Amino acid sequence: MADSEAELPAEIALISASEARAQVLGALARPLWADAALSALVGAAYVLMLYRLWWALLASVVLVAIATALGMPRTRGSRVHQVADDRAVLAQSKWMILAFVPVPVISLLRTDEPSPWWLALAVGALAAAVTLISQRFIQRYQLRRLASGDYGRYDLL
Amino acid sequence: MVAEPAGFNQLIHSPVRLRLCAALATANEIEFEVLERALAITSPTLSKQLRLLQDAELVELERRPQSFGRPHTWVRLTRTGERAYAAHVRALNQIVRAAGAEAADDSVGPRE
Numbered sequence: 087m088a089d090s091e092a093e094l095p096a097e098i099a100l101i102s103a104s105e106a107r108a109q110v111l112g113a114l115a116r117p118l119w120a121d122a123a124l125s126a127l128v129g130a131a132y133v134l135m136l137y138r139l140w141w142a143l144l145a146s147v148v149l150v151a152i153a154t155a156l157g158m159p160r161t162r163g164s165r166v167h168q169v170a171d172d173r174a175v176l177a178q179s180k181w182m183i184l185a186f187v188p189v190p191v192i193s194l195l196r197t198d199e200p201s202p203w204w205l206a207l208a209v210g211a212l213a214a215a216v217t218l219i220s221q222r223f224i225q226r227y228q229l230r231r232l233a234s235g236d237y238g239r240y241d242l243l
Numbered sequence: 244m245v246a247e248p249a250g251f252n253q254l255i256h257s258p259v260r261l262r263l264c265a266a267l268a269t270a271n272e273i274e275f276e277v278l279e280r281a282l283a284i285t286s287p288t289l290s291k292q293l294r295l296l297q298d299a300e301l302v303e304l305e306r307r308p309q310s311f312g313r314p315h316t317w318v319r320l321t322r323t324g325e326r327a328y329a330a331h332v333r334a335l336n337q338i339v340r341a342a343g344a345e346a347a348d349d350s351v352g353p354r355e
Contacts, residue, residue, distance in 0.1 A: 096338035102258060103265035103332065106282060110266035110273065113281035232269045 104233075111229050121221040127153040129214025136206035248337040250330030254299055259284060259292050264320065264328040267302065272319035275304075293318060301327055 127149050134146035201209075255264050262282055267273060279289050296302040301324035308314045320328065 096335045096342070099256065099258075099261055100332070100335050100339065103261055106262035106265040107269050109283075110278065110281040111269055113277055114270065114273070 108233050111233050115229060116221075116225055118222075121218055121225075124153055124221065125214040125218035128217040129210040131210075132213040133206045133210035136201040136209055138201065248334045248341075250327075251334035251338075252327050252331040254295065255301070255328060255331045257292075259288065260296060261331075263289075263292060263296065264301070264324065264331075267318060267320045268325065268328055270319075272305075272317045275316040275318060278318060296324070300324070 131146040131149035131153060134142040134149065137143075255261055263278065263284075266278060266282060275289070278284070279286055282289075284292075293302060293304060297304060300321055303319050303321050305317045305319075306314050307317060
């Protein structure tokens, strides 16, 4: 009897630690609206890029810069509601760059006239959708890793 | 009876401090108010427990000015804190495993 009483706290302690991790990760998770806003910016940047007028290209560069700044998963210490962790795979801001890999490809497809409006809208919508899905996926992946206590790099658990 | 294995840390083992360390181990650093809200710990209790961990050099607190509003306090596990927490969790797992093995032995019963 004494033995089973002694071993119970260790089990409860592990459960409590696991719950605490989940609670804090829930509080730190990036809200959907933030990802949606970022995706809308990326989509708008693509639409403007395909418009091919100088002011539209300039505006798209500004939007890309804003989206990149917003998309930085964690500017160390400056954000209250984001996971301030760069240990998990896909957590680093460099993954954000992938969202803009098609940019130089599109700029190479130069024509004398702006792209048809429907093509610009379709590409913009596709870019926004891909950004939103990838952002949510990256966050879910990272939170799952963090919640499970799977820290291969630092061998925390 | 399962003995306390190496790495078991009495300071960390307190319920609130264990939850704090577990929460802090999920991130490089967490803002004080986020910890308070997420773990539903009152501000005085959180301050007191963090001070105990800070005195043992397991956590670091840093007060940073914000662009707007009052400065925020950020909390992080130190390298020593990370190691101590990891060792403590390993010790807890060891206790649970040892207890499980003992229970299995008991269920087999005495051999003739």
